[in-house]
Amino acid sequence: MQLTDAQRMVYTTAKRFAEREIRPQVRERASDECFPVDIMRKLADSGLLGGPFPEQYGGGGIDNVSYVLICEAIGGASPSVFTAALTVQLSLVGTAIYTFGTEGQRKDYLPELLSARRIGAFALSEPNVGSDPAAIELTAQCDRDDWVLNGSKFWISNGSIADVIVVFAQTEPGARHKGMAAFLVDGDSPGLERQVITEKLGLLASNTAALFFDSVRVSGDRLLGKAGDGFRIAQASLEGGRTSTAACAVGIIQACLDACIAYASQRKQWGKAIGRHQLIQEMVADIATDCEAARLLTVEAARVRDGGEPATKNVVMAKQFATEAAVRAARSAIALHGGVGYLGEYPIEALLRDAIGLSLYEGTTQIQKLILGRELLGMPAF
Numbered sequence: 214m215q216l217t218d219a220q221r222m223v224y225t226t227a228k229r230f231a232e233r234e235i236r237p238q239v240r241e242r243a244s245d246e247c248f249p250v251d252i253m254r255k256l257a258d259s260g261l262l263g264g265p266f267p268e269q270y271g272g273g274g275i276d277n278v279s280y281v282l283i284c285e286a287i288g289g290a291s292p293s294v295f296t297a298a299l300t301v302q303l304s305l306v307g308t309a310i311y312t313f314g315t316e317g318q319r320k321d322y323l324p325e326l327l328s329a330r331r332i333g334a335f336a337l338s339e340p341n342v343g344s345d346p347a348a349i350e351l352t353a354q355c356d357r358d359d360w361v362l363n364g365s366k367f368w369i370s371n372g373s374i375a376d377v378i379v380v381f382a383q384t385e386p387g388a389r390h391k392g393m394a395a396f397l398v399d400g401d402s403p404g405l406e407r408q409v410i411t412e413k414l415g416l417l418a419s420n421t422a423a424l425f426f427d428s429v430r431v432s433g434d435r436l437l438g439k440a441g442d443g444f445r446i447a448q449a450s451l452e453g454g455r456t457s458t459a460a461c462a463v464g465i466i467q468a469c470l471d472a473c474i475a476y477a478s479q480r481k482q483w484g485k486a487i488g489r490h491q492l493i494q495e496m497v498a499d500i501a502t503d504c505e506a507a508r509l510l511t512v513e514a515a516r517v518r519d520g521g522e523p524a525t526k527n528v529v530m531a532k533q534f535a536t537e538a539a540v541r542a543a544r545s546a547i548a549l550h551g552g553v554g555y556l557g558e559y560p561i562e563a564l565l566r567d568a569i570g571l572s573l574y575e576g577t578t579q580i581q582k583l584i585l586g587r588e589l590l591g592m593p594a595f
């Protein structure tokens with residue numbers, strides 16, 4: 214793949230960081246159900262948390278291609294760290310504030326988020342609402358200079374540890390996307406209760422929470438954009454999130470490939486390395502092909518975003534292909550490792566559980582395909 218020297222350098226730095234600071238602790242932190250915030254601070258100290266945001270807001274000023282290479286390197290070591298520190302903190306929360314915030318909001322929030330002095334969360338999903346976000350039920354009522362929020366959110370990554378939460382609300386019940394608004398809500402706001410969701414299948418070192426809003430008061434200057442902009446804010450932020458999630462999935466496939474090559478060279482059956490058996494070679498060849506295809510789609514989506522062209526088609530193709538390919542790769546990698554692949558001692562079984570999570574969040578595989586269908590056919594099937 215054609216990359217500039219600067220892009221290669223970013224990838225090498227992120228990969229070194231992942232091997233030194235993240236991979237050795239993955240097992241120990243696997244069942245915390247609470248994101249290790251110290252890792253996010255170290256990412257910031259190493260210059261890996263600035264993302265594509267301008268330097269004047271504490272950003273890294275890198276292009277989107279470099280950013281997805283960071284996501285691949287970090288995500289391949291820990292999809293949980295990727296979820297909390299990159300796709301949520303930067304791609305979703307950072308994009309929402311940078312793209313739709315006032316100058317004051319950008320200056321207040323971005324330097325704090327990009328240095329990990331504050332943790333962000335992005336609260337769109339609700340107990341009754343996932344794939345159809347225009348149906349959100351959490352309401353925001355205008356009361357003089359404030360807004361008053363009532364309702365609940367579910368599945369919110371970083372939800373119980375976040376200092377600032379981008380909360381999507383309905384300002385005109387029944388108006389669907391036309392009434393949606395996004396607010397910057399403090400995590401310790403009176404009337405906001407947060408509960409950690411436990412016993413997820415995977416992404417166990419990431420924090421996921423349910424949020425309950427009981428007349429939570431938000432001052433008018435914490436509205437992002439205008440009332441009615443919420444749906445657009447969600448879509449624009451999710452486009453960034455889906456691109457980064459595709460890159461994390463590439464990291465998972467690469468990790469499976471590396472593990473398979475190492476194990477197939479060392480494990481012997483029938484008097485020879487299992488890598489000499491043709492069906493094992495087929496598995497390795499399939500994982501490698503998926504890895505390359507997923508990486509090409511992801512980097513292309515990032516390139517189109519860098520060029521400022523509409524990228525929806527590229528992004529949803531990359532997200533659905535890469536996350537499903539990651540599930541396939543992890544499933545094959547377990548098969549290739551035989552019984553030990555089923556043990557927590559090897560990293561593969563956790564990657565399978567994590568990859569399934571990536572295929573669900575920021576829109577399921579089915580939703581990515583429906584968006585792609587709409588882009589290709591010019592008619593929605595939702």
Ligand SMILES: Cc1cc2nc3c(=O)[nH]c(=O)nc-3n(C[C@H](O)[C@H](O)[C@H](O)COP(=O)(O)OP(=O)(O)OC[C@H]3O[C@@H](n4cnc5c(N)ncnc54)[C@H](O)[C@@H]3O)c2cc1C
Pocket residue numbers: 301335336337338339341342343344345367368369370371413416421570573574575576577578579580583594595
């Ligand atoms: C680990 C994890 C972290 C998450 N983090 C966040 C977060 O930080 N913030 C946030 O807001 N949300 C978050 N989510 C929620 C996630 O975005 C939703 O789970 C996802 O969008 C799907 O919504 P749902 O679970 O309500 O499923 P539903 O929308 O109820 O869908 C159920 C099934 O129906 C299918 N389906 C729905 N509509 C159609 C259709 N029109 N045609 C065909 N099939 C359809 C879906 O693909 C799925 O298979 C997270 C989820 C997980 C698992």
